[in-house]
Amino acid sequence: MLPANFKDCLVETVASALERMAFMVGEPIDEISDAEGRASCIRVTVDGANYQVCVRATDGALLELLASLVDSESFDDEEAQLAVNELANVLGGEILRVLGGDLRPSELGLPKSGDTVDEDERTIRCALDFMGETIAVGVTPIGACP
Amino acid sequence: MSTRKVLIVDDSPILRRAVRKAVQQAGVDDSQIREAGNGAEALAIFEALDVALVLLDLHMPILDGVGFLRELKARNQESKADVIIVSTESNEERLREVRALGARDVLRKPFEPEQIREYVEKMEV
Numbered sequence: 632m633l634p635a636n637f638k639d640c641l642v643e644t645v646a647s648a649l650e651r652m653a654f655m656v657g658e659p660i661d662e663i664s665d666a667e668g669r670a671s672c673i674r675v676t677v678d679g680a681n682y683q684v685c686v687r688a689t690d691g692a693l694l695e696l697l698a699s700l701v702d703s704e705s706f707d708d709e710e711a712q713l714a715v716n717e718l719a720n721v722l723g724g725e726i727l728r729v730l731g732g733d734l735r736p737s738e739l740g741l742p743k744s745g746d747t748v749d750e751d752e753r754t755i756r757c758a759l760d761f762m763g764e765t766i767a768v769g770v771t772p773i774g775a776c777p
Numbered sequence: 778m779s780t781r782k783v784l785i786v787d788d789s790p791i792l793r794r795a796v797r798k799a800v801q802q803a804g805v806d807d808s809q810i811r812e813a814g815n816g817a818e819a820l821a822i823f824e825a826l827d828v829a830l831v832l833l834d835l836h837m838p839i840l841d842g843v844g845f846l847r848e849l850k851a852r853n854q855e856s857k858a859d860v861i862i863v864s865t866e867s868n869e870e871r872l873r874e875v876r877a878l879g880a881r882d883v884l885r886k887p888f889e890p891e892q893i894r895e896y897v898e899k900m901e902v
Contacts, residue, residue, distance in 0.1 A: 652887030700795040710791070717789050720836070721886050724865025733867040739836060741788075 633682075633730075633755055633772060640729050642757045645768050648725045649759065653699035655692075657759030657766065668765065669693065669711055671719035674740035674773075677732040681774045684726050685750065686719040691764035716742040722768055781829035783897070785812045786819040786845065787863070788837040792886075796832055796863065799893035816840030820848055828858045830900045832884075832893070835864040835875070843871075846878035855879030861896050863888065 634640070642659050649655040672685040688696075693714045697703035706714070719742040727739050750756075750769050758767035783805055785796045793812045800810055811826065813819035817840040819831070835842035842862060849855045855878070862875055862883040872883050884892055 648887050651889060697791070701791060701798060713789060713791050717791050720789070720865055724867065724886060727865075728867040733869055736870075737868050739865060741836060741838065 633753070633770065637729075637770070638755050638757065641726070641755055641768065641770060642759075644725050644729050645722060645757055645766070646759060648722055649696075649766065652721060653696045655695055655699065655761060657761045660758050660760045660765070668767070669715045670745055671712070671715040671742045672745070673719045673723035673742045674738075675723050675727045675730065675732070676738040676740075677727060677730045678735045678737070680772065682726070682730070683771045683773050684719060684723045685769045685771070686715060686722055686766065687769075688715050688718060688766045689764045692761050692766050695761060695764065712744050716744065718766070726768075726770060780809070780827060781900070782822075782826050783810050783900070784819060784822055784826075784828045784831045784858075785810065786814075786816065786831060786837070786842070787812075787834040788814050789834075790814075792834070792863075796893060799890035800832075800897055802890055803894035803897035805897055816842060816845030816848070819845055823849070823854070823858070830896065831858050831860040832863045832896070833860055833880070835862060835866045835871075843875060843878065846875060846880060850878055859896070859900060 668687040668689040670687045672683055675682045675684055693711050697706055697714055723739055727737055750771050754769045754771040756769045758765055783800050785793050787793045797810055811822050813822055815837045833842045860880045862880050865886045
């Protein structure tokens, strides 16, 4: 199970990470269109409990990220997927820390393109809007709880 | 001008480019920067060139950052360069392990370019 206040932590964590990583400041939004954007998922394990962290970002948001990180003004499909994979890696690491993985046995997997788990009623989601472009994050407990 | 190199080791090409940009902004000529996509590639470059600073990710396929550090230690080369971990890793036990293997410091992703500059400025040229 995820902590009761996890949604608030998730919004703060994602917003802070994007600001530090790429000077991207977004507004939290409620509505997320699952059909939009490119996705990457990464597995987080803390104290034997497994979570899937899935990140979905629109191309405009990825372009803003790449412009800040590496001065890109355009990208191809491969670069866009690499960018969303790196987002999953960084945000997965931040979420692992929020879940206590800095002090307890923990492991962060490698990011995989696309959705590898169906999100369900246990999924905690957040999304940030960057002037019409979106980055959304969903965290889903998977497997048995410790 | 110094010919000692900065070696960036990360499986993400985008992160390598981002770190490279930060290293350049810190004043290192681009000709002195090398990149590797995993620990095995990094070992080959490390052995062939005079590397002063390694900016090392931990989570990589083929040979990860811990494996790279173990190899350096096994070859008695861990003191040849400063190794800075640049990683999402936050587990304190694992970070103690990489420090014991010779890593000088840990920079957690997401990092700010200014933090890379600090390590470049301390680099022994």
